[in-house]
Amino acid sequence: MKRSDRLYALMQRLKDGHLHTAEAMAQDLGVSVRTIYRDMDTLAASGVPFEGARGSGYTAQAMITLPPLNLTQTELEALHVGLAAVGSAESDELSAAARALAEKVDAVLPEDVGTPVGKFGFATYPFAEAAQGFRHMPAFRKAIRARQKLRLRLEGEDTMHTVRPLHLDYWGRVWTCVVWDETDASFVTFRIDRVADLTPLPGLFVDEAGKTLKDFHALQS
Structure with a gap:
């Protein structure tokens, strides 16, 4: 697993709101505890909001607020x-x-x-390339509002996927999107900066049981 993918996996794990020890994360990801400590230091330097320390475990924090402004x-x-x-x-x-x-x-x-x-x-490295994803943000936001399907390919993959974009999320300066992937018939969450090719499709979609954002959240709980 590439380091950038491992860091993203750690971010996704922390988002469940539970306390995760370095030992448990190291075992699940097949790396040493020392590697997890280095990864958590990198995430902290990148601005990923979490609480915890070596020896006590880590958990994610809530959305950022800047006084006296609440940012959309x-x-x-x-x-x-x-x-x-x-x-x-x-x-x-x-x-x-x-x-x-x-x-x-x-x-x-x-x-x-x-x-x-x-x-x-x-x-901080390796998320400096995240700015590349901003070119796709208007298309994703428009598709979510209009319930418009997208055809896309992620960096490092050959397969094109038809997806239903459901939700954009901002996580420590990395934007992610939750989609229902019609090609693989499953929910997928990916970093926007990993999108290599993107084409809006004429087809729109309606809510179907098992394919909505509510269903995705139910699976995460």
Whole structure:
């Protein structure tokens, strides 16, 4: 398993709200406990909101809130895109300013238990490529609103899949999408930045038993 895939698997595991020990995660993923500790350090540096420490276990926190503003998904995306774009600019001055702004945002994040804290402005390797997924965000949002099917292929795969997009989620600067995959007849959650090819299809879909977002959540509980 690639390190980026393992980190994503760890994020998905933490999202269930339960406490996970490094030992249990290491056994399930077939790696050493020391590797899990390094991975958790990387996730923390990437801004993934979780609680815990070595020896006590880890669990995910809730959505980020910036006082006095509550950010919507679209507003959070806009802030992320802007900081990422300016931060990677060739101008050293603008890049430094963007990073300084990110630090100021970090500084005003609340520290109460109900709101996660973490670096926001820039992802740490291996999620720096997540910005590539932003080009697909409008298509996914439109498809979810219109209940429009999509034809897509994920990076590293040859198979094209016809999917019903159900929900977008923001997780530590990585955007994911929950879909019902008609090709494999199953629910799938994937990172948006892994989408290599995407084509909106003319066909729309209606709710069917076993294929809705409510059904997906029921399977996760």
